Amino acid sequence: MSSEIIKKYLEKVKNENKYDVEFISILENCNENSEDGEITAGKIIHIIGKRYAENKENKT
Amino acid sequence: MLKIKKIKLSGFRGILNTQELSFIEEGGNKPRSLVLYGLNSSGKTSFVDALEWFLSSKNEIEWLNRDEAKQKAYPHLEAKNGESFVDVEFCDNDGRKVFALVKTFNNEKITQPSVSSFEDFESLYKSFIIKPYLRYMEVIDFVYNKTGLEKYKKLASWMGFENELSFQQKISLDIIPAVKEEEKQILNSKKLLEEGLIKLIGNTTLDESVIIDFCNNILNKYKFHSCKDTLDLIEKLPEINKLKISYSAGVKINKIIEIENFLDSTGLINTSFFGEVELLEEEISEFKKDLKLSEKIDVINLYTQALDILNKTDSNKINCPVCGVEWDRRDLTKHIQKEFLVLQKIKNDRDNILTKINKLRGRLEGEQLTINRLISKYEDLNGIMSISYEEAKKYQKNLVSLKINLNKDLFNQDINFETKKDELSKINREKDNIKNSVIIEKNKIQLPQEDIQRNEDIEKINRVIECWQGILEINKKMEFYQKEVKKIIDLSNVVVREIQENIKSRFGDISDCISRYFKILRSDKDIKDIEIVLNEERGRAIGRSAEIKLDYYDISVKPAYKVLSESLLNSLGLAVYFTCVKQFNNECKFIVLDDIMNSLDIEKRDTVLDLIGQEFSDFQMLVLTHDLLWFQKIMQRFPNWITKKIKGWDYKLGAKIDFVKTTPEEVNSLLEDSTNINRAGSTLCLYIEGALNKLCENLCAEIRYRYIKNDPPSMEELFIALQKRLKDKTNINHPIVCKIADAKNYEPLLRNFTSHPRENYSSTISSTEVKLAMEKWFTLEKDLFCSHCNRYVEYIREKDSMECRCGELKIDKSLVRTEI
Numbered sequence: 001m002s003s004e005i006i007k008k009y010l011e012k013v014k015n016e017n018k019y020d021v022e023f024i025s026i027l028e029n030c031n032e033n034s035e036d037g038e039i040t041a042g043k044i045i046h047i048i049g050k051r052y053a054e055n056k057e058n059k060t
Numbered sequence: 061m062l063k064i065k066k067i068k069l070s071g072f073r074g075i076l077n078t079q080e081l082s083f084i085e086e087g088g089n090k091p092r093s094l095v096l097y098g099l100n101s102s103g104k105t106s107f108v109d110a111l112e113w114f115l116s117s118k119n120e121i122e123w124l125n126r127d128e129a130k131q132k133a134y135p136h137l138e139a140k141n142g143e144s145f146v147d148v149e150f151c152d153n154d155g156r157k158v159f160a161l162v163k164t165f166n167n168e169k170i171t172q173p174s175v176s177s178f179e180d181f182e183s184l185y186k187s188f189i190i191k192p193y194l195r196y197m198e199v200i201d202f203v204y205n206k207t208g209l210e211k212y213k214k215l216a217s218w219m220g221f222e223n224e225l226s227f228q229q230k231i232s233l234d235i236i237p238a239v240k241e242e243e244k245q246i247l248n249s250k251k252l253l254e255e256g257l258i259k260l261i262g263n264t265t266l267d268e269s270v271i272i273d274f275c276n277n278i279l280n281k282y283k284f285h286s287c288k289d290t291l292d293l294i295e296k297l298p299e300i301n302k303l304k305i306s307y308s309a310g311v312k313i314n315k316i317i318e319i320e321n322f323l324d325s326t327g328l329i330n331t332s333f334f335g336e337v338e339l340l341e342e343e344i345s346e347f348k349k350d351l352k353l354s355e356k357i358d359v360i361n362l363y364t365q366a367l368d369i370l371n372k373t374d375s376n377k378i379n380c381p382v383c384g385v386e387w388d389r390r391d392l393t394k395h396i397q398k399e400f401l402v403l404q405k406i407k408n409d410r411d412n413i414l415t416k417i418n419k420l421r422g423r424l425e426g427e428q429l430t431i432n433r434l435i436s437k438y439e440d441l442n443g444i445m446s447i448s449y450e451e452a453k454k455y456q457k458n459l460v461s462l463k464i465n466l467n468k469d470l471f472n473q474d475i476n477f478e479t480k481k482d483e484l485s486k487i488n489r490e491k492d493n494i495k496n497s498v499i500i501e502k503n504k505i506q507l508p509q510e511d512i513q514r515n516e517d518i519e520k521i522n523r524v525i526e527c528w529q530g531i532l533e534i535n536k537k538m539e540f541y542q543k544e545v546k547k548i549i550d551l552s553n554v555v556v557r558e559i560q561e562n563i564k565s566r567f568g569d570i571s572d573c574i575s576r577y578f579k580i581l582r583s584d585k586d587i588k589d590i591e592i593v594l595n596e597e598r599g600r601a602i603g604r605s606a607e608i609k610l611d612y613y614d615i616s617v618k619p620a621y622k623v624l625s626e627s628l629l630n631s632l633g634l635a636v637y638f639t640c641v642k643q644f645n646n647e648c649k650f651i652v653l654d655d656i657m658n659s660l661d662i663e664k665r666d667t668v669l670d671l672i673g674q675e676f677s678d679f680q681m682l683v684l685t686h687d688l689l690w691f692q693k694i695m696q697r698f699p700n701w702i703t704k705k706i707k708g709w710d711y712k713l714g715a716k717i718d719f720v721k722t723t724p725e726e727v728n729s730l731l732e733d734s735t736n737i738n739r740a741g742s743t744l745c746l747y748i749e750g751a752l753n754k755l756c757e758n759l760c761a762e763i764r765y766r767y768i769k770n771d772p773p774s775m776e777e778l779f780i781a782l783q784k785r786l787k788d789k790t791n792i793n794h795p796i797v798c799k800i801a802d803a804k805n806y807e808p809l810l811r812n813f814t815s816h817p818r819e820n821y822s823s824t825i826s827s828t829e830v831k832l833a834m835e836k837w838f839t840l841e842k843d844l845f846c847s848h849c850n851r852y853v854e855y856i857r858e859k860d861s862m863e864c865r866c867g868e869l870k871i872d873k874s875l876v877r878t879e880i
Contacts, residue, residue, distance in 0.1 A: 005223070006224060019547070020548070031227060033411070036234070037231070038234050039412045040230065042238070042415050043415055044239055045238070046422065049422060
């Protein structure tokens, strides 16, 4: 069951514009779908890997 | 507001045939509280288990989760499929029906019972935050859980922040550790390269100057000018490679040396990769069992829209937005919600598998890179000497087929990834054999020693630079990764902080109430300012751990169990639970208490009734007890409650429940049968002894000190002590003193039914004598028991008066009995 309070917290954090939006959206999804923490972690690692590859490509 | 009108259960736990508990008095309509008395193992707990299962959205009974008992232990062993159910009728405060719900156990899908109304059950689950039932074991469990983390978990369940706790746990125990684990893996690959490099240069210090010095030393040996840094060296590498001896045997030896160096300094397969592939295969196979349903995932949006439309309409009959058929609105809503939830779960499972597939694709690329490089070296080597590398080729082929498989629609066709864990050891064994053959082959080639040395040296420079570049690349990757990890940690910290602040404020909200309730339960101790505090000190469970802090005789103590006795801790556990119910359950107004007084000393049990009477008069109680004395006290304190007892228990039938009579009703009924005089006398004696004990205690009568539990004061001693106290505080001719004397006259007769019953004596006592003894006692009790607050009078030291708690009944000291 997802938590409305956590949904609200994440919404609040998103509005602060200080934190990574893509990561917030992964946590939102984790809360809404009662996702396993390991799956969420996998998504985060995947995003970081993708960003590194893009960053490397841009530099070259 | 939800109260219970009727509970009916069948085929559940210890009850086979249908049993019913009604909370309505005959002829009445308003829901009452109910106390059910029964000896241990008489089936009381079956009612609590049934209610817990009924009220659980997860369809679970927590205490049966031990030893893997779980759902299979819920139905009665003799019950057939469909015969195990719990049926509860709910009403409001005035007895108006809210809903009647039935949950039926499904023997084929034990975790998925069928429910009479999905919608109404959802409303029921939402009506309470705190679970409205408390077992004796739970109080003990709470106060004796040793760690703050366990207390926090219990509070989460009592105070309804389990979802927040679960999210905190996901962040702290799964997400952050997994992200850091990935960081560790990157560092491990760096470590492998560093080990290879150290082996090549023979120096544990790895920096630019050491690397360049090492390479320059070699270059100088062959009259090649020094390079200023590694970049310079990389630029000159083609030129440097020309230093190798280039005749046919030299080419061969160069190749061999290059391959030997490569095999020495290259790591191989990721050991966890195989396990992950196998796990994925299992998950996909499991998922495919619901394949037909998964094909319908795409219609989820349709269901969402349909629900929106249904919510907007008030009409009872409605055409299905999908097929157009006319439905009863309630049935259609129920049907759509049910379908929606099933599909939502399948969608989540599918998304999770897809994420894993993506992750594996990334890893697979790394694996392919490694094996392709190895095979390319083997191919080069095969041009020089004959080697066999079938295992490597097989693995390469498997990876290609795995890649093809991972790119297919895995949910709609047969899959076989053909990965076996022992392949890794075979490849490594093959690699070792090839390395040995290389060394033998190298030794066979007869080249001048200085030429071999030169070629080895130049090849070493190539490998050193290759490793060094690899390390620099990983450093860059690491720097990037750490920045990203910091972002997710910062985000997690801020979310967790928000959760903690909210929970802290909830703890703050209830602390005053806990102190107040504790004071009612234990007014004899100077304990105040009880607070639940979040542990924010360092430690593994930081922010997910709670403790109870309090002032004990003006000393601040945390955790509470440092100074509190077992009995005080039990009272504290009760105060916390009752506070949570009062504060958070605004809709659900019933509480089920299963033998909770067990956790308290006998003389403190009345205080629980004080708490219920003073603070929970708006709640409906279902109290189950095996303690006869407490049961009688409840009857006396709450005469409006429905009182029932379990007369016996039978394997086939379950509990035999009957109404309970008052003591005079019970005695009179027994006396109707002349063979029951003994039982009538015993019942009366037990009652009078209990009342005398309470009166002596309340009025501070001097009574013999009990040295041992088995030597209580006799009925005579109690009568004498009470009479003396009343005489001292009033006068010798006070009506109550005289009434005590009247009742006491029957004590010699009654004592035969108490401590030392003599079977042959009772026959000489007539039912008229027992009736007279009873009449005299209740005439006396009427003057000492307040029918308003339902309590006996007490001695108030400050006023030197004898009165009840509410002040309605006061003993007038000056009264004198006039009639003889």
